[in-house]
Amino acid sequence: MSDERVFVSHAPGDGELVGRLFRSIRNLPFDVHVAGEEVERGRDRGSLRGRIDESSVTVAVLTPAGASNQWVNQEIGYAVARGVDIVPATSSADLLGGYLAGSDTVTLDGESMDRSVFELLSALRSLLAPVGGLDTPKWYLPFHCTVEGCSAAVTLDVDRDQPGLWRLHDHGRTIHVDCGECGARYHFDPGTLAFLRRETPRAE
Numbered sequence: 241m242s243d244e245r246v247f248v249s250h251a252p253g254d255g256e257l258v259g260r261l262f263r264s265i266r267n268l269p270f271d272v273h274v275a276g277e278e279v280e281r282g283r284d285r286g287s288l289r290g291r292i293d294e295s296s297v298t299v300a301v302l303t304p305a306g307a308s309n310q311w312v313n314q315e316i317g318y319a320v321a322r323g324v325d326i327v328p329a330t331s332s333a334d335l336l337g338g339y340l341a342g343s344d345t346v347t348l349d350g351e352s353m354d355r356s357v358f359e360l361l362s363a364l365r366s367l368l369a370p371v372g373g374l375d376t377p378k379w380y381l382p383f384h385c386t387v388e389g390c391s392a393a394v395t396l397d398v399d400r401d402q403p404g405l406w407r408l409h410d411h412g413r414t415i416h417v418d419c420g421e422c423g424a425r426y427h428f429d430p431g432t433l434a435f436l437r438r439e440t441p442r443a444e
């Protein structure tokens with residue numbers, strides 16, 4: 241899972257939307273390359289083809305602006321030519337044309353971003369699954385304890401399947417992990433894997 245890379249193709253004006261979509265996903269142990277950020281770092285967008293070559297998956301953010309953006313369309317065409325899997329994220333199936341017509345999509349809904357993030361996680365989880373395993377691919381979220389003076393490495397194992405995680409989300413439940421050093425408990429949203437809160441054990 242950790243060698244996997246994801247490229248995100250989007251219109252320049254959709255940077256904030258991309259940020260919301262990927263906020264928690266970026267904590268997972270694979271690289272996410274967002275076209276707009278690469279360009280801000282001084283790269284010419286045409287040179288991002290190398291990023292697509294290195295990617296296992298390209299996520300195409302097809303808002304009305306994205307669907308009509310020439311860079312986005314060229315990046316989709318390039319990914320198709322290179323055999324890179326494409327996950328379209330769109331607010332309307334009408335925006336899916338060309339190579340992506342009829343594709344399974346992540347539904348973009350600015351009002352209910354949790355569901356969009358969950359659908360994107362589900363798509364990535366199926367595409368980035370380790371080859372050869374028949375069991376549920378094991379996902380994990382590594383981080384460092386934020387308790388002052390601790391900073392131990394902690395790993396949240398995500399071993400439930402996606403429908404199971406969404407059921408927990410729907411019921412307002414969390415998934416959690418304890419720091420092995422100091423006992424602090426970290427709660428995450430099962431649907432989006434977003435960090436929710438930390439409980440610190442009381443000093444005795």
Ligand SMILES: [Zn+2]
Nearest residue numbers: 385390419422
């Ligand atoms: Zn700790």
